[in-house]
Amino acid sequence: MIAEIQIQELFKKYPKGTEALKGVSLEIQKGQFFTLLGPNGAGKSTLVQILTTLINKDSGSFSIAGLNPEANQSRIQKMIGVASQDNEIDPTEKVENLLVFQCRLFGLTKPEASKRANELTQLFELDKERSKKAGALSGGNKRRLHCALALVHRPRILFLDEPTVGMDPVARANFWEVITQLNTQEPVTVFLTTQYLDEADKHATEMALIIAGEIKYSGTIIGFKKMVNPNGVMSLDDSYLQFVKTVSNPETSKN
Numbered sequence: 042m043i044a045e046i047q048i049q050e051l052f053k054k055y056p057k058g059t060e061a062l063k064g065v066s067l068e069i070q071k072g073q074f075f076t077l078l079g080p081n082g083a084g085k086s087t088l089v090q091i092l093t094t095l096i097n098k099d100s101g102s103f104s105i106a107g108l109n110p111e112a113n114q115s116r117i118q119k120m121i122g123v124a125s126q127d128n129e130i131d132p133t134e135k136v137e138n139l140l141v142f143q144c145r146l147f148g149l150t151k152p153e154a155s156k157r158a159n160e161l162t163q164l165f166e167l168d169k170e171r172s173k174k175a176g177a178l179s180g181g182n183k184r185r186l187h188c189a190l191a192l193v194h195r196p197r198i199l200f201l202d203e204p205t206v207g208m209d210p211v212a213r214a215n216f217w218e219v220i221t222q223l224n225t226q227e228p229v230t231v232f233l234t235t236q237y238l239d240e241a242d243k244h245a246t247e248m249a250l251i252i253a254g255e256i257k258y259s260g261t262i263i264g265f266k267k268m269v270n271p272n273g274v275m276s277l278d279d280s281y282l283q284f285v286k287t288v289s290n291p292e293t294s295k296n
């Protein structure tokens with residue numbers, strides 16, 4: 042059976058010459074909680090933007106829910122939700138209105154849109170913020186609004202690009218409760234990028250590690266930890282640090 046997200050040999054070079062992706066291939070199965078890890082500038086956001094049809098690839102191919110994006114862009118956009126730091130929202134508009142507009146954009150009627158906006162403000166504990174302008178929200182609440190906006194149409198695949206930056210511990214816990222519930226109940230396939238490896242370890246089961254546009258590992262998180270340190274149990278944080286050191290400096294790390 043074809044994977045929910047199937048990626049073959051994707052290449053992307055930006056006009057100024059940065060080769061952001063150098064032949065990325067990955068498979069993410071339906072219902073998986075997948076995390077893409079890697080240092081800043083590794084190519085994570087570039088991959089997310091290509092998969093969500095925001096920017097074009099140079100070569101290679103991918104499919105989303107078995108659909109070819111070239112022929113099915115609008116169908117794919119209805120199936121996916123995207124929350125990223127670069128999402129543009131009108132800072133002068135009220136939280137509540139932004140949610141209702143987004144619902145209307147996806148074809149909900151006015152009563153449906155206001156019901157869904159209510160559900161999402163409750164789900165993400167944005168009740169107190171609903172009449173505030175988006176520009177007046179704290180960083181963490183803005184992140185939560187991005188996620189709420191990404192979920193208005195109940196997407197079957199959710200892309201989260203560093204979603205929890207700026208959230209306090211309580212907001213973070215609430216956020217993951219919502220996301221893990223969607224992942225286990227619906228089930229929504231989750232594609233997460235994060236620099237918080239404890240979050241990835243806690244919530245994801247599958248991972249890939251990308252460095253300078255190349256996939257250096259893909260498989261289960263447990264498998265990654267075992268590969269780095271077959272004898273002991275290390276945190277994902279420690280395993281990641283050890284692995285990245287080895288990859289970037291293979292000679293000195295041999296022992």
Ligand SMILES: Nc1ncnc2c1ncn2[C@@H]1O[C@H](COP(=O)(O)OP(=O)(O)O)[C@@H](O)[C@H]1O
Nearest residue numbers: 055057059061080081082083084085086087088
């Ligand atoms: N719009 C752009 N124009 C030129 N270079 C870019 C652009 N976006 C990203 N890059 C470059 O591509 C590489 C990958 O970036 P990015 O995908 O944002 O990495 P990550 O999300 O892993 O931090 C980096 O070297 C970055 O500077």
Ligand SMILES: [Mg+2]
Nearest residue numbers: 085086087202
């Ligand atoms: Mg990024």
